[in-house]
Amino acid sequence: MIRNFTYEFQPGSFYHLSGPEFGGKRLLLQVLGLLLPPDSGEIIVDGSRVTDLDIDDLGEIRNRKYGFLFSSPFLLPAFTVLENVAMPLFKIAQVDTSEAKAITEEILEIVGVSRIATSSVGQLDELDGMLAALARALVHHPRVLIAELVGNDMQAAEAESLLSTLRASGQRLGLAVIATLAPHVSWEEADVRLEIGPEGVQEFK
Numbered sequence: 001m002i003r004n005f006t007y008e009f010q011p012g013s014f015y016h017l018s019g020p021e022f023g024g025k026r027l028l029l030q031v032l033g034l035l036l037p038p039d040s041g042e043i044i045v046d047g048s049r050v051t052d053l054d055i056d057d058l059g060e061i062r063n064r065k066y067g068f069l070f071s072s073p074f075l076l077p078a079f080t081v082l083e084n085v086a087m088p089l090f091k092i093a094q095v096d097t098s099e100a101k102a103i104t105e106e107i108l109e110i111v112g113v114s115r116i117a118t119s120s121v122g123q124l125d126e127l128d129g130m131l132a133a134l135a136r137a138l139v140h141h142p143r144v145l146i147a148e149l150v151g152n153d154m155q156a157a158e159a160e161s162l163l164s165t166l167r168a169s170g171q172r173l174g175l176a177v178i179a180t181l182a183p184h185v186s187w188e189e190a191d192v193r194l195e196i197g198p199e200g201v202q203e204f205k
Contacts, residue, residue: 002196
């Protein structure tokens with residue numbers, strides 16, 4: 001259980017939640033991602049208190065202001081990378097086709113995967129699949145990116161490449177990246193490490 005945690009996450013910064021596997025970091029990540037309500041206290045997003053919102057309003061905040069990168073890419077195999085990445089724009093931003101294409105191409109360039117825009121999902125290796133999933137999580141320009149178990153099922157070098165792209169993308173787009181890493185991944189380039197332990201949360205820069 002995490003108590004007495006007060007923190008202000010800054011745009012453009014990468015936050016690594018670390019600590020024992022069963023020490024509360026996954027729970028904290030879910031609370032910060034508005035996937036679980038806190039037992040007490042409040043969460044403020046863009047100056048607005050969101051703790052007491054109903055399910056529909058909370059879902060709307062998540063859809064518009066949050067991006068999520070899971071430990072597997074979950075791309076739709078029947079579509080190209082560009083089509084997969086563009087999907088949130090039609091569901092969330094409700095833009096027209098030409099605008100969606102322009103925004104998607106910009107995000108693919110930022111993430112560094114323009115070269116695979118027309119590739120099918122089945123042609124992608126593990127790293128490119130996760131980079132495509134990252135582009136999809138960023139395409140609607142969220143304020144916060146929640147990333148869980150980054151580097152899971154990846155070699156160390158691939159995981160480091162993904163993490164470096166995550167950090168650089170967050171800086172360029174001005175969003176806060178809050179992440180947990182896969183157990184085998186060691187990476188020291190986060191702007192802030194928040195270590196969750198028996199005595200609470202400690203900040204390391």
